[in-house]
Amino acid sequence: MRALNPAPSGAPLAIGAKLRATRLAQALTIADVAAASNLSTGFISRVERDETSPSVSSLVALCQVLSLQLGSLFEAPDNEVIALADAALINMGGKGAIEKLLTPRGESRVQVLRSTLAPGASGGDELYTINCDVEVLHVLSGSLVLRLVGGEVELSEGDTMTVAGRQPHSWDNRSGGQTELLWTIVPAAWSGSS
Template sequence: MRAVHPTPSGTPLAIGAKLRSTRLAQSLTIADIATATGLSTGFISRVERDETSPSVTSLVTLCQVLSLPLGTLFEAPENEVIALADAPLINMGGSNAIERLLTPRAESRVQVLRSRLEPGATGGLELYTINCDVEIVHVLSGSLHVRLVTGIVELATGDTMTLAGREPHSWDNVTDGVTEIIWTIVPAAWSGSS
């Protein structure tokens, strides 16, 4: 399998809102920041509106005055949107399943997966475990058999099952139709950020 490398985003880096919210949280005015940095109020205002890009030196100076670690300006946004068509394909080890990662690869708090299970799809003959605290499966359409040590639980469209983390289980689509499910894993069992 050939490695796919990320490409730069065509969207300009928006740092102004983080700078402005940090300034306001400290009850500082643009004039206060201008006095402390030696930068003009007009320049700082344009930076906060993302209308201009500061030099590295100006950006470091702004961050120092605001006691804001420079790296936080470049962290992934908390509200990232991943369209289903753009969600990366992953393989969690089942067969006859198309699985997509709906949360950012670097998100460690939770993972949400969407699976399309063809007739006969299975998580495997052997029960398996996932390194997480809680695993939740929600059936969007179709039905699913969840196999546990204690027996089989049948889930229908709209049903949701919560499993204790690390509980041995597997699953099967025993119908003649496609089943669509959402898996939620807390915390994320793995990070695909590397």
């Protein structure tokens, strides 16, 4: 019996989009990368469109210029679907709120929370802060009063407010009905294993 050897899939590696996204995130032009890597602009353009396969040495040169780990080009993306019904219940404090974590517990770049606030729900009498760079609050339905050091902001269905990280604030559902919110916290205020 002959030993079976794995065969290549035949599918081309799609690394161009990762290279292009990394270049653009650093505000570099193709000409900048070409000059630093001693590769032609046309060649880099074709690599970014996955129209050609670079040699190992060309790929190493591109990764060095972009400060990108070579292995990261071949890693599968971390994609995870969390159904609302399966989202973890969490407690961010306050009263009258049911809060669900819509992003994976181990995700440190961002957290998305969905809050269902009963009439009279509150984040508490005292203003609090969250250890993050920015919070974005979006009202899916109902209304909310966001309390800040300088006053109050009334938010209605469809409104979105950005709050600077570590800014003292709290909230109240003063409406007679239920309010649904999405909170996006960047970076995640906390993470742990699921």
